[in-house]
Amino acid sequence: MRIEYAQCIQPVYLPREDMNALGVKYRRIPVMSIGRDIYCDTRLILQKLEEKFPSGALGASQPDQKAIEKLLESWTIDGGIFVRASQAIPAEMPLLNDPRFVKDREDYTGRSWDKENIKAMRPEALTHIRDAFVFLETGLLADGRQWVLKTEKPSLADIEAVWPFHWLLGLRGALAPSVISKEKFPKVYAWIDRFSKAVSTAKLAAPEPTTLKGAEAVEYVMQANFSEPEGDVDASDPLGLKKGQDVESWPIDSGFRHHDRGLLVSLTSSEVVLASQSKVRGKEIRIHHPRWNYRTRVVSAGEAKL
Ligand SMILES: N[C@@H](CCC(=O)N[C@@H](CS)C(=O)NCC(=O)O)C(=O)O
8 A cells, every 4th residue: 555645854852843833742753644633652543544544454354463463562662672672772872962852851751861871771771672582583483484473574563563673773882782683683683674675665666755844734734624533432431531521631651741632522442532722723633642551631620721
């Protein structure tokens, strides 16, 4: 499936004026918009892409394979692989000399990014990442399969599993060769390499994305319609929220200091949708968050507007 899209590249750290103009407080990237529906979090973005473009879907169709896909998603995100990967960044990384970057990442993670702390955390992080390489080499990929679910092409299960390792391999100095190397983990390295090549080939065949400046991207979103019908609030949801209530929602694993606020449009087991006003045209946008790792609560009367 060749989905046409436009991209708007964001600065490495806040402020992200384009997001401010859109009226989105969520601070992490990536974020996807389809019309005036704004989707935060890769988890939700992938789910929406799978649903909206079924002819190009990459996800498994068999329940047991779907379960493996989901477990891999949970392994890399909730199982700590991404956090450990980010703790393995080398203290020599040039961006760590920029105090604004350091402060920004402290806001994002809630932990110190002081170089001494980065250095101190790295050995333990590498120990965990090595454990993950062992799991892949001697478990998931041990029988010499090309792709995680023995598919002919990479599937969503490969994407869910590979991305932190793919990122680490591209980050100079992150993986200490005495601990993690091609020689020690040949199957994992070959899988990551195959994945990189498959992505390059797919990119060549895909339409070139249009790159928009911030103001153009905001304009593009604002002149569009919503891409989804409004949806409802599940009356049996444990939070007991009602449609139209003034609520806030935010991630609780990182970026937790940035809360989106709006009127509750829809609440399902997998997503919460808020209606918020854009700063640019005062038009309504709908901000979608997943439920997992997110908190949603009513804003009490008298609380300061965020
Ligand atoms: N669970 C979120 C995590 C997103 C996330 O942490 N993204 C990183 C970049 S890979 C980020 O936003 N870092 C801080 C920043 O760039 O502001 C997702 O999968 O989208």
